[in-house]
Amino acid sequence: MRSATLVLAAHSLRRTRPIVIGMALVLGGFQFLLTQVATFLLRSGGFSLMPSLIPDFLRQMAGPSMLTFMSFTGVVAFGYFHPIVIASHLGLAIAIATEPAAEIETRFADLTLARPMVRHQVITRTIVVLVVAEAVLLLTMMTATWTGLACCTPADAPRPELATIRSLAIMLGTVTLCWGGLALAAASAVRRRATASGTAAVAALATYLLDYLGRIWDPARRLSTLSPFHYFEPSSLVSGAPLNVRDVAVLLGIGLAGVIASYAIFSRRDM
Amino acid sequence: MSGPAIRLEHLGKRYGRLTALKDVSLDVLEGEVFGFLGLNGAGKTTTIRILLDLVRPTSGRASIFGADCQTRGPEVRAQLGYLPGEPGFYGDMTGEATLDLLGRLAHTRVDPASRARLLDRLEFAASDLRRPMREYSTGMKRKLGIVQALQSDPPLLVLDEPTEGLDPLMQDAFYELVAASRQRGRTVFMSSHVLPEVERVCDRIGLLRGGELVLLSPVHEVRSLAGRRVRVSFAEDVTPPASWPDGCDLVQTTPRVWELRVHGALGPVVSLLATRPIADLDVQMPHLEEVLKKYYSDSERVALQTNAPAS
Numbered sequence: 001m002r003s004a005t006l007v008l009a010a011h012s013l014r015r016t017r018p019i020v021i022g023m024a025l026v027l028g029g030f031q032f033l034l035t036q037v038a039t040f041l042l043r044s045g046g047f048s049l050m051p052s053l054i055p056d057f058l059r060q061m062a063g064p065s066m067l068t069f070m071s072f073t074g075v076v077a078f079g080y081f082h083p084i085v086i087a088s089h090l091g092l093a094i095a096i097a098t099e100p101a102a103e104i105e106t107r108f109a110d111l112t113l114a115r116p117m118v119r120h121q122v123i124t125r126t127i128v129v130l131v132v133a134e135a136v137l138l139l140t141m142m143t144a145t146w147t148g149l150a151c152c153t154p155a156d157a158p159r160p161e162l163a164t165i166r167s168l169a170i171m172l173g174t175v176t177l178c179w180g181g182l183a184l185a186a187a188s189a190v191r192r193r194a195t196a197s198g199t200a201a202v203a204a205l206a207t208y209l210l211d212y213l214g215r216i217w218d219p220a221r222r223l224s225t226l227s228p229f230h231y232f233e234p235s236s237l238v239s240g241a242p243l244n245v246r247d248v249a250v251l252l253g254i255g256l257a258g259v260i261a262s263y264a265i266f267s268r269r270d271m
Numbered sequence: 272m273s274g275p276a277i278r279l280e281h282l283g284k285r286y287g288r289l290t291a292l293k294d295v296s297l298d299v300l301e302g303e304v305f306g307f308l309g310l311n312g313a314g315k316t317t318t319i320r321i322l323l324d325l326v327r328p329t330s331g332r333a334s335i336f337g338a339d340c341q342t343r344g345p346e347v348r349a350q351l352g353y354l355p356g357e358p359g360f361y362g363d364m365t366g367e368a369t370l371d372l373l374g375r376l377a378h379t380r381v382d383p384a385s386r387a388r389l390l391d392r393l394e395f396a397a398s399d400l401r402r403p404m405r406e407y408s409t410g411m412k413r414k415l416g417i418v419q420a421l422q423s424d425p426p427l428l429v430l431d432e433p434t435e436g437l438d439p440l441m442q443d444a445f446y447e448l449v450a451a452s453r454q455r456g457r458t459v460f461m462s463s464h465v466l467p468e469v470e471r472v473c474d475r476i477g478l479l480r481g482g483e484l485v486l487l488s489p490v491h492e493v494r495s496l497a498g499r500r501v502r503v504s505f506a507e508d509v510t511p512p513a514s515w516p517d518g519c520d521l522v523q524t525t526p527r528v529w530e531l532r533v534h535g536a537l538g539p540v541v542s543l544l545a546t547r548p549i550a551d552l553d554v555q556m557p558h559l560e561e562v563l564k565k566y567y568s569d570s571e572r573v574a575l576q577t578n579a580p581a582s
Contacts, residue, residue, distance in 0.1 A: 007375045015361075107359025111419070114323050115376035116349035271325040 004117035008125040012099060013132060020133045023092060027137060028144035031079045035148025038075035042157055047071060068239045073160040076145060080168035081234035086208075089137065089176040094200045096130045097183035100266065102193035109271055119267050123188065127259060130180045138169045160238075167243040168234055174251040175232045179204055181258030188262035189269070228254055274337065276301045276427050276458035277322065282331035284317050284482075291317045293482045294331070299460055299475075301426075304453055306473035306490075307462040310567055313479040315462040316356055319431050322460075323353055335427060349378030352420035356431035356462075358412060362405030366395075366415050369404065370422065377423040386422045392444055393417065409436040417445060421452070428452060430461040434468055446472050470494075470559040478566050486566050490559060497557035498534035503544060504551040505529075516540055 041047050050070040068074050079085055100122050103109040113119065142165055149159050183200035190196050207227035214224020224230050231247040275298035284292040292314045299305040309315045320326040321333050324344040333340040335347045360369055374381035390400070393414045404412065413436045420428060428449075434442045449459055449472050463469050469476055470490060478486035486493070498520070508526035515521060515531075516539030522530040527550075533540055537554070544552070 004376055007372065011372055015363075103359075106361070107355060107357055108361060110323075110325060110353075110355045110359060111373055112376060113325055114348060114351070114353035114355075115373070116345040116378045117376060118345055268327070270327060271320070 003121075004112075004115065005121045005124045005128065008112065008121065009128040009132075012096075012125060012129045016096060016129065016133060019092065019095075020136055023088060024137050024140035027079070027085060027088060028140040030082075030085070031141045031144040032148040034079045035076055035145060036152060038072045039153045039157065041075060042072055042154065068235060071238075072158045073164065074238050076149065076160055077164065077168055077234065077238045079141065079145070080165075080172050081232070083208075086172070086175070089134070089172060090179050090204050091201075092133060092137070093130060093176045093180035094183040094197050094204075096133055097126060097180045098187040098193045098196040098200070099126055099129070100184070100262075101187040101190050101196040104271055105192050113271060120263050123184065123259070123262050123266050126184060126187075127180075130177065130184075134173055134176050134180070138173050142166065142169050164237055164240070167237045170243060170248065171232060171234055171237065174248050174255075175228060178228050178251040178255040178258075181255030181262075183258075185258040185261040185265065188266040274301070275299060275334075276303075276336060277305075277460055278332075278334045278337075279318070280332045280334075282318065282321065282333055283329050284314075284321065284326065285329045290482050292321075292328070292479075295479070295482075295484045296331075297477050297484060297487055299458060301458050302453065302456050303474045304449060304459040304472055305461070306469035306476040307460060307479070308464075308466075308469060308476055308563065309462075309479035310464075314482040315479055316431055317482075318479070319353075319429055319460075319462060322429060323348065323351075350425055351427040351429055352423060352425040354416045354420040354428075354430040354433055356435070358416040358419075360404045360407075360412060360415070363403055365401050365403055366407070366411075367400040369415065370400075370419055373419045374422060377425075379423045379425070381422045382424075385424060386418065389418050389421055389448070392448060393441060394444070410438060410441065413437055414441060417448070421448065424452075424455075424457075426457055428457060428459045428461070430459065432463060433461055434463070434465060442468070466558070466560040466563055476559075478563060480567065486563075493562050494557050494559055495534070497561045498532045499537070499557060500555040501529075501531040501533050501537070501540060502551075502553040502555075503529045503531070503549060506548040506550040509547050512543065516543060 041050075047070060054070075069078065100109070103112070103122070109122070112122070145165055146162070149157075153159065179200065182203065183196060186199045187193070187196035190199075208229050210220070211224045211227040211229035211232075213220040214222075214227070214230065228251055231244075231250045233244060233247055237243065277297075277299035279295050279297050282292055282295040283290070295314070295318065307315050307318065317326060318333075321328050322335060322340050324340050324347070327341060336350055338347045340347050364372075370381075370386065374386075390397075395411070395414055395418070399407075399411065404415070407415070413434075417430075417433060420430065434445055437445060446468070449461075452459060459472075461473070473490055475489050476486065476493060477484055498518070500522070505527045511521070511524050511529065518534040518536075519540055520532040520534075522532050524530070531540065
């Protein structure tokens with residue numbers, strides 16, 4: 001007999017396959033498009049004009065990092081921290097992570113948990129699906145970026161290094177898994193998917209805004225360290241800094257705490 | 272005699288201030304068909320969910336084939352097939368995919384021929400199995416639920432309201448499946464509202480009211496509690512006797528018709544009637560319903576409790 005975890009994971013992956021493939025194609029297409037936008041701006045001399053188009057107050061508010069983004073590498077990398085891209089990743093992660101609550105709500109869990117399996121296998125299944133889906137998205141995005149750079153950009157274009165793209169993907173992946181873990185904790189405690197996903201989505205939006213506030217308003221800087229997005233620093237990667245292992249560890253640590261909480265809650269609760 | 276297939280010992284469950292189950296103790300022996308009765312909210316489904324470890328008891332203990340349902344859950348569930356009261360199937364999955372998935376999660380391999388026979392007996396067409404379940408009627412979902420519970424032929428079947436939504440022909444088919452399971456030595460624990468169904472298929476019953484077990488008895492003994500209804504018509508006017516034999520209650524009399532309720536042997540009543548001009552005599556066996564309706568409403572706890580299965 002195959003492990004119940006694998007059976008359930010295969011079942012969930014089959015069910016999420018259309019949306020994962022669809023999102024991978026859209027996000028991959030977006031990355032490819034950004035390489036072509038960067039190429040166009042390079043050929044048309046747009047990068048030298050862009051700083052003068054930005055109002056002074058906006059440049060001061062955003063800080064020197066804004067200039068980093070007005071470069072070939074900055075435009076190519078933008079797809080790894082664009083708010084809509086982040087929202088897409090988090091949306092999918094929350095949808096996958098709240099599957100235990102959905103199964104309790106629809107009573108499908110009554111049928112599966114009535115089989116000879118232990119409850120933590122449901123949580124492990126969800127983690128497997130979450131990691132696989134996120135890996136598919138990130139690999140597709142990286143492949144699209146690299147394809148765009150390899151096939152359709154001038155040879156003398158200042159292409160970002162593969163390590164930079166990889167680090168950006170890892171950063172995006174860790175913040176996604178962090179919220180996946182938190183959503184999983186919420187999903188293991190409630191009976192309705194909407195409650196779990198709503199809670200996770202509102203918390204993500206609130207902490208995203210808190211982090212943004214901390215970046216532009218000094219008094220909020222300290223408070224913003226409570227936001228997981230505080231440890232999501234793509235701008236430093238774009239400007240050539242190496243991946244900050246501490247940030248990755250903090251994000252994975254928060255996600256792991258969510259996972260541990262979900263194992264504990266799910267194994268004790270009434271279904 | 273073999274040990275209990277199911278043992279509940281002082282089982283209790285509270286949801287905050289609400290007491291769903293209170294000190295429920297009973298044994299269900301291997302090979303018997305046990306009917307678990309009660310009105311809505313009596314605690315039947317809570318008990319079943321404790322057996323499956325979907326719900327944790329507040330007090331007491333539940334075990335199946337000697338293994339604790341909470342501490343040895345997977346071992347316990349490897350030996351049972353479960354039909355929930357409201358099976359939660361995914362509408363976009365086909366019936367076949369659902370059965371395959373649940374079969375793969377079972378402890379024992381599902382025999383395709385055995386599953387095909389079950390589907391055939393419940394008149395489930397192969398073409399229906401390939402349709403998404405959102406297109407299924409309530410009855411079809413119930414039939415698929417029965418198949419998923421029985422397909423691995425487990426030693427114990429736990430069925431929550433199994434015939435809800437089935438048409439009369441399918442109900443008969445289900446009763447035959449239960450009878451066949453019993454012949455193979457399987458134990459069946461089923462909750463039901465349908466008293467004629469319980470009367471037809473169950474050896475023993477347990478009745479819950481407000482979370483308490485108020486009746487536990489073989490079906491034939493419960494029936495005997497009600498007594499037989501005897502209706503006597505006379506050819507001419509007769510006068511009722513001054514005294515009646517023991518166990519005989521007068522329900523209604525007219526000069527030419529007596530209606531009696533007789534508990535125990537009919538002999539003394541027949542002797543009494545022998546000297547009178549009888550035109551017609553009708554003896555009706557009591558129905559379970561007549562007795563149980565009383566227990567649904569009565570507040571006193573019933574002393575009649577036995578663990579012996581009906582022969």
